[in-house]
Amino acid sequence: MSATARSPLRAMLTLPLILGALYGAVCLLAFLGQRRMVYFPGGPPQADPADAGLAFEERFFDTTDGVRLHGWWIPAQPTGPAVLLCHGNGGNIAGRLHIARALHEMGLGVFLFDYRGYGSSAGTPDEEGTYLDAQAAWELVTGPLGVAPDRLLLQGESLGGAVALELARRRGAAGLILESSFTSLPDVGATAYPWLPVRALARIRYASLDKIGALDLPILILHSPEDEIVPFAHAGRLLAAAGERAHLHRTSGGHNDGGFTRRAEDLQAARSFYDACLEGARR
Secondary structure, three states, X not given: OXXXXXXXXXXXXXXXXXXXXXXXXXXXXXXXXXXXXXXXXXOOOOOOHHHHOOOOEEEEEEOOOOOEEEEEEEOOOOOOOEEEEEOOOEEOHHHHHHHHHHHHHOOOEEEEEOOOOXXXXXXXXXXXXXXXXXXXXXHHHHOOOOOOHHHEEXXXXXXXXXXXXXXXXXXXXXXXXXXXXXXXXXXXXXXXXXXXXXXXXXXXXXXXHHHHHHOOOOEEEEEOOOOOOOOOHHHHHHHHHHOXXXXXXXXXXXXXXXXXXOOHHHHHHHHHHHHHHHHHHXX
């Protein structure tokens, strides 16, 4: 075979090897860099509840593995019911003041906290770390802050829904609210990057679908059919797995468009769920 004839053949054999090597490199980068693809922490808050007209107490507290966390306690009644709020994967607690105000207007106390590495909290975020952070917040709220577990609601948005769900599994509460949350983080990634073997590469899982069926408490799932990041189908699968104690309410808008605080009917659906969970807790 002449050199001229071998050249196209060599190119035909080499190109797949090059493309395969490039694809492998992309997979390796995705595997090694997934923490930076999941967690987008904001710096120290530039606003506080007082800017939203809310009286509050600043709290610093420690996790069982020795990480110092920061949070805000917004009381409503001395021994009344409260919500422990677990935020999503971006920003910090200052970006959730609109949620805190809406909950407070319903007569609920609110505790917001930043995960490790977020806001004014120390450390670096990871999956188990966020679970330990939520546990430490639960211990503070049900201990020094004096909220009985049967008067405490757990609420989480997006990634925070997975954190709140795991907290409900480990510690319990009067009810659980999942807003714009997902079946698992690899399921979200597989939709966003269908050309990558996301489920095989994922070390950070937040596998809510595998856990929700074991929970024995009321669950409200809030999700918008217009969600462009976590498809509405995630809500349906969570609802099916949760069983008869779960309810789904359709909100509106995109993933980061304000959630259940945007419309009066969504606020009313949330209020009705809180009241049903707590029953006589305000007495």
